Amino acid sequence: MFTIGEFAALGRVSVRMLRHYDGIALLRPAVVDPHTGYRYYRAAQLGRLNRAIALKDLGLTLDQVRAVLDDEVDSAELRGMLRLRRAQLAAQVAADTARLARIEARLRMLETEDRMTTEDVVLKEIPAVRIAELTAVAASYQPTDIGPAIQPLYPELFRRLDEAHVRPTGPAIAWYEPEGGGEMVVVHAGATVSVDSGAARDFAIVDLPAVPTAATLVHHGSMDEVEASMQVLARWIEENGWRAEGYAREVYLEYCQGEPEKGVTELQIPVSRR
Numbered sequence: 001m002f003t004i005g006e007f008a009a010l011g012r013v014s015v016r017m018l019r020h021y022d023g024i025a026l027l028r029p030a031v032v033d034p035h036t037g038y039r040y041y042r043a044a045q046l047g048r049l050n051r052a053i054a055l056k057d058l059g060l061t062l063d064q065v066r067a068v069l070d071d072e073v074d075s076a077e078l079r080g081m082l083r084l085r086r087a088q089l090a091a092q093v094a095a096d097t098a099r100l101a102r103i104e105a106r107l108r109m110l111e112t113e114d115r116m117t118t119e120d121v122v123l124k125e126i127p128a129v130r131i132a133e134l135t136a137v138a139a140s141y142q143p144t145d146i147g148p149a150i151q152p153l154y155p156e157l158f159r160r161l162d163e164a165h166v167r168p169t170g171p172a173i174a175w176y177e178p179e180g181g182g183e184m185v186v187v188h189a190g191a192t193v194s195v196d197s198g199a200a201r202d203f204a205i206v207d208l209p210a211v212p213t214a215a216t217l218v219h220h221g222s223m224d225e226v227e228a229s230m231q232v233l234a235r236w237i238e239e240n241g242w243r244a245e246g247y248a249r250e251v252y253l254e255y256c257q258g259e260p261e262k263g264v265t266e267l268q269i270p271v272s273r274r
Contacts, residue, residue, distance in 0.1 A: 001030060001039040002040065002041050002043070004018055004029070004038070004039040004041065007041035007045070010043075011046055011053075011157040013049065014074075019039075021049075021052070024043065024066065025066060026062055027045065030042040037146075040252060047135075050062065050064050051069060055068055059085040067083075101224075120218070121215055122215075122216045123214070123216070123271075124213075125213065126210060126214045126270075128207060128208060128210040129191070129192055130191055130193055130194065130197070130206070130208075131173055131190030131206050132157065132168075132190060132193045132195070132205055132228070133189060133191075133205075133206050134204070134207075135188050135204075136150065136152075136153055136177055136186060136187045136189075137149065137185065138176075139186070140183045140185060141185055143223065143224045143227070144224075146176070146187060147223065147224060149185075149187045150174060150187045152206045153187070154172060154191075154257065155257070157190075157191060157203060160202050160203050161191065162203070164202075164203075166193055169192050169193055170191075171192060171251050172189070172190065172255050173249055173251050173252070173254070174190065174252070177247050190206065190208075192203070193205070204261075208249075211270045213270070213271055214268045214270050215242065215269045216269075216273050217232060217237060218265070218266050220260050220263075221260070221263060223250070223263065226265075230248075230267065242272065243271060243274050245270040245272050246270040246272055247270075248267060249267075249268040250267060251266040252264075252265050253266055
């Protein structure tokens with residue numbers, strides 16, 4: 001037999017872990033000296049220890065590990081435990097992947113801040129336009145909330161336009177407005193059309209009014225990285241004595257759903273003199 005220290009070394013675990021496993025009845029010593037309280041283990045117990053470590057690494061709790069090793073859990077229950085753990089790990093990987101993408105986007109934004117200048121801003125009049133639109137609600141103005149809300153709208157809108165035999169006559173246009181008094185945002189996904197507004201259709205027909213004066217800037221790339229361009233516009237508006245009015249519009253000059261990094265979007269912010 002082996003002392004607890006020797007057994008810990010053989011199993012590549014800590015003595016503290018073995019004491020804990022003893023305390024929760026996961027791995028009892030083969031013998032406990034009644035006089036000294038010293039714990040002794042047999043070589044055959046290394047198999048149970050290794051299986052316990054493997055199951056724990058899969059994400060099972062120690063109580064679940066003990067139940068599996070003591071045959072209190074049948075194969076169907078074990079499959080259920082492992083499927084649940086697989087789903088949890090998949091969700092964690094997805095969340096970490098999304099978080100990594102946001103960090104990379106933020107880094108790219110910081111890298112381009114110094115290269116983008118307010119000289120690219122153009123002040124112009126925006127004519128009235130009629131659009132067909134679908135709407136959704138996003139949790140906030142953050143690109144990570146706006147993107148999942150707006151991205152499904154355009155394929156669905158174009159599908160409905162095709163079924164209604166309505167052809168877009170200009171670029172797609174999006175804009176956003178707050179929902180109530182909270183952070184929720186109504187997302188408007190529209191396509192420029194020339195149709196009668198009175199006919200019954202499964203999409204709305206909206207007339208966007210003309211904008212006498214708008215500060216505009218062409219953004220190249222994914223809309224997940226639009227913050228840098230919006231900062232340039234905001235700086236230009238502030239430095240030149242203008243005030244933002246109404247809701248900003250996004251005009252998709254080149255809409256690339258499958259390759260958003262190739263997109264070209266004109267940002268339009270209605271402005272007035274202070």
